[in-house]
Amino acid sequence: MIVYRKAEVSDFEAIHRLNYETFVEEIPQHPPNPERRLVDKFHEENTYWIGEADGEVIAMCALRGKRPFSLEQKGVRIPEGNWIEIRLLAVTKPYRRNRTFAGLMRAVIDDATERDVDGIVISGTTREQVLYRRFGFVPFADPIGPEEARYVPMVLTRSAFYESKSASTLRPKSLLAGPVECSERVRGRLSMQPRPHRSNETGRVLDAVQQKLAERIGLPHVYTLLGSGTVANDAVAARLDGHGLIFNAGEFGERLIDHARRVGLSFDVVAVDQEGQWDLSQLERIAPDWVWTVHCETSLGIFINLEPLHTWQGIVAIDAISAVGTLVYDYSFADYVTFSSGKALRNAPGLAFVAMKHPAIATPHTARYLDLSLYQPIAFTQSEPLLAAMAIALDELTEEEVVSHSVKMTTLLNALQENGLTVDVCPAQSPGIITIRVPCELSSVELGRQLSYQGYLVQYESDYLKRANVIQVSTMGWTTPRMMRDVGAYIAQWIQQKTATSESNGSLILESLGVPNDESFVRGVSN
Template sequence: MDNNHRYFFKIATSCNEFERIHQLNYQTFSEEIPQHEKNEQKKLVDPFHHENTYIICIKDDELIGMVAVRDIRPFSLDRKIGAIEDSLPISVNRPCEVRLLAVKKEFRNGRVFVGLAQFLAQYCLEKGYDAAVISGTVHQLKLYSQMGFQPFAQLTGTEEALFQPMYLTKETFEASLAGRILHPAIPFLPGPVHISDEVRAALMGRPYSHRTKDFSEKLNRTRDLLCGLTNAKHVQVLLGSGTLANEVVAAQLSLIEGRGLILANGEFGSRLVEQAQRQGLSFDVLEKEWGQAFSKEEIVEKLSTKSTWIWAVHCETSTGMLNDLTLLKRIAEEYGLKLCLDCISSIGAVELDLSGVFLATGVSGKALRAFTGLSFVIHHHEVAPSPVLPKYIDLGVYMIKDSIPFSHSSNLVDALLVSVENINDETYMKIEEVHQWLKNTLNHYGLHLISSDDNSSPILTIELPAAVSSYEIGKVLYYNGYLLHFQSEYLRERNWMQIACIGDYPTATLEKMTALLYQVVTYELKQLQASTSKFLNEGAKSGREVTLIT
């Protein structure tokens, strides 16, 4: 790990971090800048400490920089110059105050200050602040300017410690050095994924009517390519999400006599169950623990003499596991069942042969790397319209109208066509290479993966130690430039996070992201260990009996 990898920025949360904040506060504003009296403890606790949110920089487990944010009035600057609104050259509705910007002397090379400014800007935007004010030491005005701060009002302080009131807005930050070099977080999501400039350009073209010959030709070309990707005979493209496509499947199943079986071993299998219930289907459910594979014996045992169809998720996004397509096709053939599959996260991510599958669904916005908004239903048989189904979810209506029974989006279709044209054998090879590299690296770091090698998809699910929060780890990675999948409720409940490797990632990016993930998890575990040790030591010194609940 090089020097750059060892820096990261986060919001302070632990007692150990707060102790080091007080120490750096003292070193900067008592010893270096004579703003406060010195003391024997060599600690300076800010009077607004309990109202502050501290953004800190960590290098090799050492706290080397910080800045504090608070939004409770009056600000310390209000006390010095009066209400800030009276002096600001701009109108503000929800300001915050930035204080205690400090970096240890040996690390004042610009990178830490820039990183703090970038984190600060993102944090303020997320909180809805429209301006931040600060008292900047006159010795570092150039530095503050590089971070986007602009001077206003008169100087404050004493001759030994003069400060310039300054303000920061979204516009001044974006025009600054720190703002110009800030890049959006690199996404490692199951969707949306990184979208190429070529696909973006297609989306931004001039819209045209879905009734034109040009639209029909492009849509048919897209459908042919999708059939080629999945070894299917027909595909109908719908204007809507994957949920719509699965509703269309459920509607078709409602026309079939007999009983069905739904396999559920994750969030999206459970969603199929709910959709089937809402459509009033007659079915049984084979439910397993999340991430556990289905065996032939379990599936066959759950079938009845009335079973006519089976419905499952191919790539269960919530766990990242691939359910065994070959096994499901074999069971369907052996027992005369119509097999339906949710392939929303697998089309474009892994090679698929959907021959022998009755109905399958996919979307434009995941591994196909186009924009969300289109979904599709894949089938091999001719489908006639049904008078008992709502037209919008009647697959037969789409088939007789060549997928244009209603208004369509030329922009979304153009973008999808460009993305599908770029998927080939090399695409799958690159995804698999990244997939294997990530699995090996994460295993090397000792991080626990949910899916085994036998059924692992390019969506890798990591179960973090119970002592650290997957949500908090995910936020740290996001603020440091990498967007992993961690915000979904089903992941938070299980303390899981996911890395989807279905984009095009340089090796250097993968190395930095995984090294940072390992560093942050290790750091947080150390913080917990330090806090626990301190708690036990204090209990021992006081003679109290200490019990840890784990």
């Protein structure tokens, strides 16, 4: 397992020795010395990023923002802009491969982005020009240095990087609950020129999408709004009347409560436990006109038990945003079901849906955009590319793909357990998302960042996740069992390593996320 991090003082000796191995013994830029260590002349000004495996520094590079840069001191004129210089890129021989370089680059680009610079300046060895150009680096001056250690001054801007051939390699795969990993066909359709939203073709696509969604949900009327699931829930809140009951299991139950308060609804709240169960006697005692609940409480990764509502006679509203597409479920008992395009339906975010048992009647006292009776079929500007991509995504979302969520979740849980980390899972566990608690002495943010450097995006940045010190892994997009196996093993190994004591019996091995192999990668950024 490789961990990428900013170097500490205790790492400096290893950095000096790797610096010597690279820029004295392999690339002869400096004379040898008996100590076999090379302290960089800008050492006090450098920020070092290192890759560490089994306690050993196996990769490094230095970032420096202070002018003049080393290139400028050699007479090279730097293009106008706010730049940061990368130097001393070095990788030990057993780890020289694209995966190691990609992890280091992700960490460096993340650091550079936080500094709000225009881009990166390097001196790239002439022997690796193909590699640098693949990542978007562009020469801006003639080569410099002696023949045996010749370098090309190069820059990398954000736009050049994201348009480069290697951007797709470095871009972490999304294991988020949104935005999810979309298919190539969906991404391709989203990139096309939009058709007019009131054209016959757009109307035909909208009708087809809504019909497919109606069949999937089990309700005959589907209305499509531009926006997130929040807009869909606002539209439902505008249609509820009388005294209601809201089920609350966590963050997203709290959000339904906020929706209801904002429109002045009268309601009580029933607590749901962490296994998705609630007290049926409360429903009988309060006898509300309507019940509103999420199906999947995303913050916990659990399903709330909807079974008693199947035969209940009042109005039932279901927020199924994190449920639709992760399982086959018949919502025909409900009056309102909300969901969105950017989760397990595997499209880009931007479309919000309200499925209804009966046609929408006018609500003239609500915001015009939330009056679903106006959607006959297109009331306002609509995104034709999103609709067309939605049609593709629904064609791709076969029953086999829906079932695959359970397979991938099982793979993830097995990988965690096989690598020494037991996660308590209740029967109500969603196949689409799981919440993993990080030990209190560790940081969920640090683990989330390490996974991004390894090439996987998981959920950890939301305030409620930070407060709980948890990360979440989702199967909702175009993910694979291998991704789940790799991520589960890395999470387990990282936690094991961080919590290891002198009595522990050693670290775990994860071959797919950081073990040396035969892939070739040659270092070479000048010092």
